[in-house]
Amino acid sequence: MAEPSNGDEEDSYPLHEAVFRGDIKQLSALLRKNDVGKKDKHGNTTLHLAVMLGRKECAQILLAHGAPVKVKNLLGWSPLAEAISYGDRQTISSLVRKLKQQAREQMEERRPNLVQALKQIQDFYMELKWDFQSWVPLVSRILPSDICKIYKSGSSIRLDTTLVDFSDMKWERGDISFVFKGDEIPSKSLTVLDNKFKVYQRVRYEETELEIEDEVDILMSSDILAAQMSTKSISFTRAQSGWFFREDRRETVAGQFQSDLYCINGLVLESRKRREHLSTDDLQKNKALMESLTKGNTQGLDSNGEPVRRSSLNPPPECGTTWIDYLNAPAGRYVGLGRELVYKESTKNFRATVAMSNDFPLSVDMLLNVLEVIAPFKHFSKLREFVALKLPSGFPVKIDIPILPTVTAKITFQEFEFREGITADMFQIPPDYEEDPFRFPDL
Template structure:
């Protein structure tokens, strides 16, 4: 690399170079005047490099200066993913804690605006119908459907649903209510009711130490996964009807909303996994371990009755890559800094449809605010992610979108009415309900 390019690398990324050298004292002084969120030409932050190179003191120092954990490099990997690959349990645990703390802080920043936005929307009642389908015949026959009822009053929201949790081949049905009370403090604002068992659970604001360590065990015992719905090539075009004389397709949704139907192309579900941190024995035990942990079971106890935790891996060999070799590499193609990556990727293209109506009384922005509140339910989080795209004009009264690699969902807004008579007791936990903090382990 030329001296000019080398100087540019030193000048533009002083924190990154400092990580390579391992100079903690210099890093500390540089952090006063340099942006800790800065990415280099490979998309790596200083925290990425500190994790990949095993610089524990640098990791702690960067986190103390609020280095973001939920940030990805050009290859799509976060510092946490790289920490799992490196295999140091303490570092993984520290990053998991910091990731959750930063998520809470971001929500607290967003919270006043969200409460204000909800309060400004006129009170309403709405019904969403979910129909799940799969291209796998056996799966398709057993998939559920659900009509979700949403009540909104002031900054309060209640969601009634029969679908608790849902994966490719497993779902949990019930009679569930989710209550958000915007005027309450964060630790008290989210509650889930099981109306059959007459129990309730406050959605935990912070995880316990045991829950954090259980999560670290899962991360260290399973593939490093990165799955996302790529919308880079997404396009909307008017759906056509008719065999000979083609015309733009229209439909009336729920007998109320005149809609224009669009075909969506370019939706790609990209799935990538890494497993260089797993032994052959791990891979054989992987499924059983995951099933045990995700059901809340601690699989092994020591003589004191405490869970046996997954130990740190032996660190990878010390990297022989220097700063000049790293920064001179083409973007995203730098030499390996840790374990040799064991990598697999797959992608699946989806076609989807959406019906847009100018007749629906709610705006897309209002819907996004409502969906943000009920995002703990995974399928609603997927719906919000989709609605946040740049959609054609109108409101998406019917959407047919992928939810899982083998499952699509058709969501229909089948009823909506502004109301000023929504009773307050809908948002209150009934007196005969008993608190069960473990009823919904994923919330």
Template sequence: MASDEYPLHASVFEGDIRRVAQLIRTHDLGQKDQHGNTPLHLAVMLGHKECVHLLLAHNAPVKIKNALGWTPLAEAISYGNRQTILSVLRKLKQQAREALEERRPDLIQALKDIGDFYLELKWDFHSWVPLVSRMLPSDVCKIYKKGSCIRLDTTLVDFNDMHWERGDISFIFNGSERPQESLTVLDNRLCVFQRIRYEESDLDLEDEVDILMSSDIVAAQMSTKNITFSRAQSGWLFREDKTEMVGEFKADFYYVNGLILESRKRREHLSPEDVQKNKALIENIGRGSWENNQQIERRHSLTPPERPSVTWEEYGQAPPGRSPCLGRQLMAKENAKAFKATVAMSDDFPMTVDVLLDVLEVVAPFKQFQKLRDFMMTKLPPGFPVRIEIPVFPTITAKVTFTGFEWRTDLQDDLFEIPTDFREDAGRFPDL
């Protein structure tokens, strides 16, 4: 891998900031070398801070993975310089907002093209462990859609002292408003509202950096290539295909086979105390006995790893995808976990899968959404998924059920407006 093949990579590798400044305007900042690394990957792994800041200032892509599946943010966490992690994280958030704003007009138009409707969605967690189910949340969400507006009503407010705080909360999305003002949450009991922050504050980002620096670096993907569906059976003596009523909809039940979550974790940046704390937290969640009021201490930058003795030529001569270590020595663990999920499909449900996906993409867009759309449109059995059950921990299963749906032409505009007697309270929901 010669320097003239990847001149910007080579300049970053050598820490030649002047040469980087010359090349940065004429070269593709998202170009990958034979190991899948972009210039930003190399700058972060080698601790070349000036190169990192220069690349970020020129909008080098952050949500991009190398051949091993790691992003520049993951490598920044491993290296352990707090300011670099913060800078990369801030740029990641900015690029995500810009990408959404670019797609926003098309998403809003797709929402307008869908008929207006009312939808009831029940979700709950249950467990076979005695008493645990009583501590787990459940709720019926009521969703209204008119034009480019969506309203979601829920009764779950917060979780404190081992119980879920109930209330009367509404989320209102207004597609005709500016992005900064398009999402609002109402507390209907206290008659207050709060606009959900479009952009994280410096304090929010600092808190997130603390969490990243004290947690495993995780790369996970749910592969859909090998997923198949088989009819669920019912009956003891005489087995037959399972068909039941889910709410008011007759549904055929299927087992989801080959559903595997592949994950890789890195923890070379963690102390033994960090690892023990994280292990205890996961165990408590699995037992349904966790606390969410743990204070995250401000983390200091780690001592930098030793500078690698690898030259650019040696890096380039390494087999593709098997780069010599450039940063902290990896402590990685791979895991593949199979899930025994169940889905109930109904031909009676008035909404189709493609319409549901159009709505979801507006309220929760993400990079892999097209993969989800392709999977649900081509692999799902016939009908609409009115119920989905999937284990999230060995003892806890999550269940989502579409309990009701109807097309509506009588929804009033004031349903999607902030009531005039509500006052603004920017601190009502501190986590939003």
């Protein structure tokens, strides 16, 4: 028997209530005329509730109706994070597949406008210098630096770099070229060249079933992580110099760009970690497993020659929270859904500066389009996130941005020129290069 109505607030989330009660028939009927992506007062979508409560059939129905997977609640967790916590392998696999499908669809929708925007920018050559630094003693001495060279012609972009990968205090050096060809079909538009070993890899447009299941194993064997740069209280103030007569600081960057210096205030890196889905035994076994998987090696094989996969966890105790209890809880402070959290969080405040110049010939909007193309490189993705902030007027010719909790990067736009005659062969795969589809496991 249904619980009594709690007025307009309860009635405003009919899909959520149907999921909460596990009423599949009602859910299917309501999906015809309700927004599957609507959030409730806690920031949860219907998919959040379905995975937290173990409503597997509800989750599958919601995914079939296009429920968004890359969306966070007030606590900062996505449906995929909550599914990993609950531990049902089939549900996790379904969410990973849908997440990748939705990402492809969004890129396909954005692609024509992006290609058109690139064509409207005059062809150019640009250099970005990356200097990685750390406040941890001795670490800065071993951190890499890099000068990235970017060529743009029509809707094609080429990035040359010596920094193959940089994550978790590990990096790989090399001689790498990333090529985007806007006029190619999506499955052939992104290519990475390893100029040292003369091999190339097309950035995979769709993952194989084996790759999906390997990723699910990694997710089920790892901490659930959420790290984001909080910009709620960010502000910019003019940097000043002088003891008695204070004046605004100015600087000439790369010998040619007159710039105003700003201090960035309120820049906070928030890191959160959950591991309620991992036992002590898991943590010991998973270290070796993770090292194997992240190197591109599949787990051990069973007697039939199939990979040994992580099994679903035993479900958490049945939820004792009622729908009314859930609705009446203060925003983001509901209890009793899913597994009991094992949670740790940390914050770090960063002091940073940005040099803004009106002399730089490229606009911020143009730069954002270029960075969107090369976003598969994680540090460029972070640069794009920063540039997308509401910066002071001008172009950010020199920036400090956090890359990891202990590492910041200083990026300097040290050279730029509009250039005609960038030849098409710069964006071609050399004829003596061989294809290696697994050269770059993360791409």
